[in-house]
Amino acid sequence: MNILGVSSEMVPYAKTGGLADVVGALPRYLQRAGHDVRVFLPLYDKVDTSALRFEKVVDELDVRLGSHTYRTKILRDADNKTAYFVHCPVLFGRGSIYGNAPDEHRRFLTLSIAALMTSQRMGFAPDILHCHDWQTAMLPLILKTQFAWDKLFASTRTLLTIHNMNYQGGFSSDILPDLNLGGSEHLLHQDLLRQGRINFMLHGVIYADGISTVSPTYAREIQTEEHGAGMDPFLRARSSTVVGVLNGVDYEVWSPETDKHIAHHYSADDLSGKEKNKQALLTSMGLPYVKGVPLVGIVSRLASQKGFELIPGVLPALLAKRDVQLIVLGNGESRLEETFASLQRAFPKQVVFYRGFSNPLAHMIEAGSDIFLMPSRYEPCGLNQMYSLRYGTVPVVHRTGGLADTVQQWHPPSGTGTGFVFDHHDTHGLRWALSTALQTYRDPAAWRQLQANGMAKDYSWAAQARIYETLFSRLGS
Numbered sequence: 001m002n003i004l005g006v007s008s009e010m011v012p013y014a015k016t017g018g019l020a021d022v023v024g025a026l027p028r029y030l031q032r033a034g035h036d037v038r039v040f041l042p043l044y045d046k047v048d049t050s051a052l053r054f055e056k057v058v059d060e061l062d063v064r065l066g067s068h069t070y071r072t073k074i075l076r077d078a079d080n081k082t083a084y085f086v087h088c089p090v091l092f093g094r095g096s097i098y099g100n101a102p103d104e105h106r107r108f109l110t111l112s113i114a115a116l117m118t119s120q121r122m123g124f125a126p127d128i129l130h131c132h133d134w135q136t137a138m139l140p141l142i143l144k145t146q147f148a149w150d151k152l153f154a155s156t157r158t159l160l161t162i163h164n165m166n167y168q169g170g171f172s173s174d175i176l177p178d179l180n181l182g183g184s185e186h187l188l189h190q191d192l193l194r195q196g197r198i199n200f201m202l203h204g205v206i207y208a209d210g211i212s213t214v215s216p217t218y219a220r221e222i223q224t225e226e227h228g229a230g231m232d233p234f235l236r237a238r239s240s241t242v243v244g245v246l247n248g249v250d251y252e253v254w255s256p257e258t259d260k261h262i263a264h265h266y267s268a269d270d271l272s273g274k275e276k277n278k279q280a281l282l283t284s285m286g287l288p289y290v291k292g293v294p295l296v297g298i299v300s301r302l303a304s305q306k307g308f309e310l311i312p313g314v315l316p317a318l319l320a321k322r323d324v325q326l327i328v329l330g331n332g333e334s335r336l337e338e339t340f341a342s343l344q345r346a347f348p349k350q351v352v353f354y355r356g357f358s359n360p361l362a363h364m365i366e367a368g369s370d371i372f373l374m375p376s377r378y379e380p381c382g383l384n385q386m387y388s389l390r391y392g393t394v395p396v397v398h399r400t401g402g403l404a405d406t407v408q409q410w411h412p413p414s415g416t417g418t419g420f421v422f423d424h425h426d427t428h429g430l431r432w433a434l435s436t437a438l439q440t441y442r443d444p445a446a447w448r449q450l451q452a453n454g455m456a457k458d459y460s461w462a463a464q465a466r467i468y469e470t471l472f473s474r475l476g477s
């Protein structure tokens with residue numbers, strides 16, 4: 001199959017969260033399976049180009065959006081033939097991947113349209129156009145209107161993968177001219193338009209041939225009022241086309257046997273390296289290492305999705321009462337940054353908060369922590385809990401979305417389970433799960449069993465990419 005992907009993030013080029021990990025891995029696995037996969041993303045100024053070798057694909061490509069014209073250049077990574085870049089400094093040279101400037105919609109419309117125009121230039125007829133999140137969700141409609149004349153796309157089927165329903169790309173209807181819809185404006189959702197709004201995600205949900213999201217539980221959740229963020233009626237109307245495909249893990253990047261960011265490699269057979277990583281991590285973060293004191297790790301965007309509002313009601317008492325340490329890596333909303341900064345001020349020997357984004361440190365925390373905390377309010381899939389399982393780091397999670405699908409509650413009598421899962425998103429739930437985890441940590445045999453159960457889980461992309469292949473072929477038939 002010819003597969004055209006379009007995304008705002010992709011590892012190793014541009015990342016704010018799990019979308020980048022998914023788009024960095026899935027195309028590689030599909031390509032290995034024999035498909036021709038080409039993924040387009042913006043060449044942000046943040047992309048570290050120092051080690052990249054670019055090949056020119058199209059020298060000058062003018063993308064017209066209403067009265068605006070953007071001159072772009074299309075490049076490809078010579079060492080990773082799946083990655084295509086749209087170079088347009090006026091749009092993508094802004095120091096950050098996302099923003100809230102009035103032309104935010106034009107940044108991702110340009111990306112979307114440039115991908116189709118470049119396909120035309122390359123004579124690349126996609127069987128599948130794989131769109132990710134709101135940034136590329138207008139593509140199914142764009143394909144059916146602006147590009148309908150071109151036979152190149154005659155058999156192209158579209159799949160919209162929803163990584164997070166709470167980011168929908170909602171804009172004022174003032175942007176209408178930028179959509180180049182000409183005589184097809186009636187295809188926009190009319191009620192919303194009358195209210196003066198245009199919602200990118202909604203048009204993906206209406207017009208994509210297939211809709212997927214990143215875990216089976218989240219696929220059910222977003223069809224309910226509680227988690228649908230207003231999109232649930234539209235998803236329910238297309239229920240038979242909505243599927244949940246759990247994300248995979250790129251074990252070539254996230255494995256304690258080979259991880260290039262950790263000092264001591266280890267495996268399920270010999271965990272001694274894990275303790276050394278813990279010691280190294282604590283030392284580098286300026287915390288004392290005392291054998292037997294459990295270390296809790298957090299690596300996260302600090303957004304309300306992640307449920308850290310529960311922290312002030314649980315952690316201070318726990319830290320005061322028990323020998324336990326906490327390392328937090330994250331950035332985002334300032335009130336949540338302050339939650340962790342104040343915890344560090346109150347417990348300087350037990351807590352370190354590193355405010356920022358650091359991929360090496362994320363790996364070191366996965367390897368060096370005993371427990372990984374993800375109290376997410378909602379979680380479409382979540383990757384860190386799956387990374388944690390592979391690193392023998394026991395996840396403590398809220399039972400929601402992909403967390404519910406990938407972490408099983410520890411059950412002492414049978415010795416089964418991989419972590420600690422709380423049902424109700426409140427301080428009682430979190431306190432129970434964390435205290436039970438810390439209690440279990442004191443029993444080395446039980447802990448080793450828990451670690452072994454988690455490390456034996458296989459959430460590799462090899463299996464998940466095959467599910468996408470089946471989905472793609474079903475769309476084509």
Ligand code: ADP
Nearest residue numbers: 017018300301330356357358359362382383384
């Ligand atoms: P989300 O996509 O909602 O942020 P995921 O669990 O799917 O959540 O993926 C998060 C990814 O981003 C993981 O690879 C995680 O390690 C990484 N990450 C999040 N915050 C940071 C940070 N501050 N520094 C480094 N990596 C981070």
Ligand code: GLC
Nearest residue numbers: 018019163214379380381382
């Ligand atoms: C989103 C979700 C996260 C998911 C990631 C990759 O950012 O918040 O749960 O793992 O996308 O699909």
